[in-house]
Amino acid sequence: MTPLNCTLLFFFFFTCIITTSSSPPPPQPYNYGYSIHINCGSSTNATDPYNTTWLSDRYFSGGTDSLISEPLRFHLPSEKTLRFFPPSSYGKKNCYSLPSVSSSRFLLRTFTLYDNYDAKSRPPSFDVSLSSTILFSWRSPWPASTASDGAYADLLAFSTAAHNFSVGEATIDLCFYGYATDAPVVSSVELFEIDPASYDAASTGKDVVLVNYGRVSCGSDEHWGPGFTADEDRFGRSWQPDSAFRILPDKESEARVVFTQNDVSGADLSPNYFPMKVYQSAVTAEGNLEYEFTVDAKMDYMVWLHFAEIDSSVRKEGERVVDVFINERNVSRVDIYKEVGRFAAFDWHYTVKNLSDSSLRVKLVAAVGVPIISGIENYALVPIDPSTLPQQASAMKALKESLRVPGRMGWNGDPCAPTSWDAWEGVTCRMNKDKTSLVISAIDLASQGLKGYISDKISLLSDLVSLNLSSNSLEGEIPSGLAQKSLIKLDLSNNQLIGSIPDSLASSSLQLVLLNDNLLEGRVPDQLISVGVHGGAIDLSGNKGLCGAPSLPSCPMFWNHGRLSSRGKIAISLSCVFVLLVLLLLVYIYIRRKRNDYDFGLPHELMSLAAKRNRYVRQKSLMLLELESQHAKGLPSPFTPQ
Numbered sequence: 001m002t003p004l005n006c007t008l009l010f011f012f013f014f015t016c017i018i019t020t021s022s023s024p025p026p027p028q029p030y031n032y033g034y035s036i037h038i039n040c041g042s043s044t045n046a047t048d049p050y051n052t053t054w055l056s057d058r059y060f061s062g063g064t065d066s067l068i069s070e071p072l073r074f075h076l077p078s079e080k081t082l083r084f085f086p087p088s089s090y091g092k093k094n095c096y097s098l099p100s101v102s103s104s105r106f107l108l109r110t111f112t113l114y115d116n117y118d119a120k121s122r123p124p125s126f127d128v129s130l131s132s133t134i135l136f137s138w139r140s141p142w143p144a145s146t147a148s149d150g151a152y153a154d155l156l157a158f159s160t161a162a163h164n165f166s167v168g169e170a171t172i173d174l175c176f177y178g179y180a181t182d183a184p185v186v187s188s189v190e191l192f193e194i195d196p197a198s199y200d201a202a203s204t205g206k207d208v209v210l211v212n213y214g215r216v217s218c219g220s221d222e223h224w225g226p227g228f229t230a231d232e233d234r235f236g237r238s239w240q241p242d243s244a245f246r247i248l249p250d251k252e253s254e255a256r257v258v259f260t261q262n263d264v265s266g267a268d269l270s271p272n273y274f275p276m277k278v279y280q281s282a283v284t285a286e287g288n289l290e291y292e293f294t295v296d297a298k299m300d301y302m303v304w305l306h307f308a309e310i311d312s313s314v315r316k317e318g319e320r321v322v323d324v325f326i327n328e329r330n331v332s333r334v335d336i337y338k339e340v341g342r343f344a345a346f347d348w349h350y351t352v353k354n355l356s357d358s359s360l361r362v363k364l365v366a367a368v369g370v371p372i373i374s375g376i377e378n379y380a381l382v383p384i385d386p387s388t389l390p391q392q393a394s395a396m397k398a399l400k401e402s403l404r405v406p407g408r409m410g411w412n413g414d415p416c417a418p419t420s421w422d423a424w425e426g427v428t429c430r431m432n433k434d435k436t437s438l439v440i441s442a443i444d445l446a447s448q449g450l451k452g453y454i455s456d457k458i459s460l461l462s463d464l465v466s467l468n469l470s471s472n473s474l475e476g477e478i479p480s481g482l483a484q485k486s487l488i489k490l491d492l493s494n495n496q497l498i499g500s501i502p503d504s505l506a507s508s509s510l511q512l513v514l515l516n517d518n519l520l521e522g523r524v525p526d527q528l529i530s531v532g533v534h535g536g537a538i539d540l541s542g543n544k545g546l547c548g549a550p551s552l553p554s555c556p557m558f559w560n561h562g563r564l565s566s567r568g569k570i571a572i573s574l575s576c577v578f579v580l581l582v583l584l585l586l587v588y589i590y591i592r593r594k595r596n597d598y599d600f601g602l603p604h605e606l607m608s609l610a611a612k613r614n615r616y617v618r619q620k621s622l623m624l625l626e627l628e629s630q631h632a633k634g635l636p637s638p639f640t641p642q
């Protein structure tokens with residue numbers, strides 16, 4: 001997927017800057033479904049003039065807060081602060097992991113502003129992805145107005161997590177990737193639950209993201225909707241005035257704006273919930289009406305046209321008949337009255353495939369009467385790129401925790417995707433055989449100062465070929481699931497790994513095994529030794545007590561993996577029986593002798609008391625030992641500490 005070029009994305013509506021006499025409109029509750037509004041860079045919750053509650057900054061993987069340089073120019077609390085992600089401290093990849101919505105579809109909106117917050121007068125270059133797919137690209141220099149006034153951008157997407165809640169956490173990852181040393185910035189992130197069937201999902205499928213390339217309300221002179229006015233839109237869409245997009249009529253005076261206060265039926269209905277306000281204004285002109293949207297070529301676009309017959313001069317079918325041309329191609333003929341009558345919403349959409357142009361033009365040519373239009377939406381249909389196989393992604397998250405991978409390595413979001421950026425530092429990925437997902441093929445975290453342990457979730461990395469965790473301070477045992485069939489190279493040398501070498505390691509296709517300089521002990525599995533025999537290399541030197549391999553001491557007879565072998569256990573039981581027999585024999589001899597000797601024993605009572613006490617002490621210490629071993633196994637203690 002070619003990243004969308006940002007200079008072309010700047011149709012995005014710019015924020016409203018405080019004007020001298022603007023009084024905030026009356027607040028209105030927003031109460032459809034679930035929505036969250038995160039005020040990036042802010043440590044306090046705040047409610048804005050439109051009654052939207054902005055949460056203090058949260059769900060981010062790293063970064064630093066900052067105030068913009070001219071906060072008084074902006075009136076929403078969410079526009080005054082930002083979060084930036086310097087790659088030197090937080091790695092190349094940083095994400096907001098937002099809690100998933102209950103329906104599987106959402107609108108995500110970001111506000112991005114530079115406003116010279118870092119006094120460097122150079123807006124950063126960075127990419128923004130939703131999970132595996134890059135959707136916004138910011139390139140320095142930004143247009144001056146965007147850098148100083150900021151830009152909202154939004155998209156509609158399905159939550160992949162909701163496809164299968166049992167895999168991984170149900171979160172939506174919005175990730176930022178800085179170019180070179182540039183620190184990505186973000187001022188606010190909002191998520192609105194929307195109807196899964198909206199925008200013709202049945203035909204687009206779930207594997208595309210609809211990226212907003214223009215959403216205009218014709219005849220409106222202000223940017224309206226959430227964040228701009230108190231007007232409601234159940235999906236959190238905001239609507240731009242159309243004049244900036246209109247190329248015909250080329251004289252502003254020749255376009256006529258039509259308004260109505262009447263209700264327009266058919267608005268605000270499932271599944272799209274287009275707000276009525278869109279249909280209460282429209283533009284007409286004596287000649288043709290034409291709008292132009294700047295887009296990126298070689299993508300598909302979905303264009304929605306909104307009509308309502310709100311001009312009282314049209315009273316019956318056939319009085320207004322309009323042909324719709326998209327990039328000079330006649331795509332439809334519309335007679336609004338014939339479709340829905342008067343004061344009723346009529347929506348029509350069309351998908352432009354593989355657009356060869358960098359502009360998308362919508363022209364209305366009247367066959368009868370004059371053209372009229374209420375609203376236009378234009379979305380790029382961006383296919384979702386492959387992401388890491390969910391089990392492997394969750395294994396990598398477990399390893400990130402257990403190995404305590406430092407934040408500077410940027411282990412956030414998807415481990416392998418988007419593929420136009422590097423995978424997590426130290427991680428190599430490849431496409432799986434059916435080209436649907438990415439899998440982990442190598443992990444190299446040698447000499448990274450890691451202090452944790454190796455999670456046994458590593459067993460989910462079924463395509464791992466090479467693992468190098470050498471020269472860290474890893475503790476704990478080698479998980480037995482580490483031995484993948486795919487694993488060829490294993491370097492765990494120079495750590496503080498304890499315990500024995502799991503038998504399973506011997507059954508994999510290893511060709512290089514470096515376990516030297518750890519605290520391993522016990523018998524080396526026989527087949528592992530054959531790695532060396534088969535022309536591979538193996539180094540087990542410098543451990544605590546490994547045995548049973550060439551150049552290592554031979555193992556004590558009954559010793560196996562640092563524990564008693566079952567042979568050893570039988571041997572010990574046998575020797576106990578033998579000792580008991582010898583004791584019985586001695587007692588027998590003693591009793592036989594006592595009959596003839598004088599009595600030198602303790603009084604009977606005293607002796608049995610001593611014996612009892614001894615036995616009690618012995619039993620108690622046995623019990624303690626038992627408890628200790630239960631603790632070691634992680635079993636709950638039968639005692640509650642007082």
Ligand SMILES: *[C@@H]1O[C@H](CO)[C@@H](O)[C@H](O)[C@H]1NC(C)=O
Binds near residue numbers: 028051
């Ligand atoms: C703002 O929202 C709160 C809680 O949602 C509600 O109680 C209050 O009435 C709203 N205020 C106005 C003026 O709508």
Ligand SMILES: *[C@@H]1O[C@H](CO)[C@@H](O)[C@H](O)[C@H]1NC(C)=O
Binds near residue numbers: 043044055
């Ligand atoms: C902000 O609001 C959220 C949810 O209502 C709450 O959990 C959180 O503690 C609040 N944070 C602050 C800083 O007040």
Ligand SMILES: *[C@@H]1O[C@H](CO)[C@@H](O)[C@H](O)[C@H]1NC(C)=O
Binds near residue numbers: 163164165166391
């Ligand atoms: C969810 O994922 C699990 C584990 O990969 C799989 O066994 C299960 O079939 C999946 N469920 C659905 C509905 O896809």
Ligand SMILES: *[C@@H]1O[C@H](CO)[C@@H](O)[C@H](O)[C@H]1NC(C)=O
Binds near residue numbers: 331
């Ligand atoms: C445009 O296409 C419609 C059918 O969709 C047709 O009826 C109409 O005549 C065409 N208009 C022009 C100007 O070609």
Ligand SMILES: *[C@@H]1O[C@H](CO)[C@@H](O)[C@H](O)[C@H]1NC(C)=O
Binds near residue numbers: 298355356
């Ligand atoms: C899209 O159109 C261009 C030419 O405009 C062509 O080279 C390319 O192969 C097309 N791509 C697809 C997927 O149809």
Ligand SMILES: *[C@@H]1O[C@H](CO)[C@@H](O)[C@H](O)[C@H]1NC(C)=O
Binds near residue numbers: 446447470489491514
């Ligand atoms: C593991 O990484 C270290 C440090 O980069 C390197 O010296 C060693 O050769 C690597 N081990 C293997 C098996 O490649």
